Amino acid sequence: MTDLDKKILESAHGEHRLNPDEQKRCFGTFAERLVLSVLLADAENQTILDNFDQVLQDLKAKYDSLSLKISPKLSSAKQMGYMKIAQQAGIQATIVNEANAKSPYGLIVHSGRAENIDNPDIKVLYPQLFSIKKEAKKTQKKPFWRKWFQ
Template identity: 55%
Template sequence: MADLESKVLQAATGEKRLNPDEQRLYFGTFAERVVLSIPLEDSRLEDIQKRFNDILKELNGKYDTLSVKISPKLSVSNQVFYMKIAQELGNQATIVDEKNAQSPYGIIVHSNQAENVDNPLLSEQFPTQQKETKEAPAKKGFLSKLFKKN
């Protein structure tokens, strides 16, 4: 019943988009067009920023006409950083500030046509290589240090 009421209210207030909740979630585009989504917390990480140029280059090789949508919840310096990289690689970049949008994403990269990527999350598309942790050498005890035994 609440869905019906919300749809009636949206229609009464002039919401004329197809599937507006999905478009709010993905910064004005449809889920089937999204090729990469970076959660807000991850988009603030320095590691992701270092990798973003290579990630976007790889996506440009796979898809035609990509656009980068940036959350206004990111700091201005992060917004400018992502926008600059996108524009250097020939992609359109936009900071999207929409009323009533509660998106968990910081960056959305999408195509102008349906691509139907199964799971566009950054962690699925471009997982980080786990660095092998080297085992610390066994600590020598006091007596072995004293008598210089290995």
């Protein structure tokens, strides 16, 4: 069968997967399997990358057969960093490049079975990673003149 015939058949019959919009959003997996989701902007954050090994170890203790899916929209350095951390943790990692996928996520960790977590967002599950950033901003140096005239 030629590519044209295949395209015509796919267009006539639709996709052969269950709930394709959800799977496109979640890098080819179902939403009920998500254990952790990280938005694209959060995945670019260096604090998340630095603490991602602890997050994976925590998730690995709670769930079995985990997989990490990485967005191709992340920078190459971040992609390789997350892949290296996942490899050290013994978790399969793949960079997913699905056509027509409009996913807001940068990283998705999912299980092999349905876990049904209400909100798998990293900001909800690990808020301490984001409080570290706020504390660092509070400890900024005082201006020179404020030291003398306070």
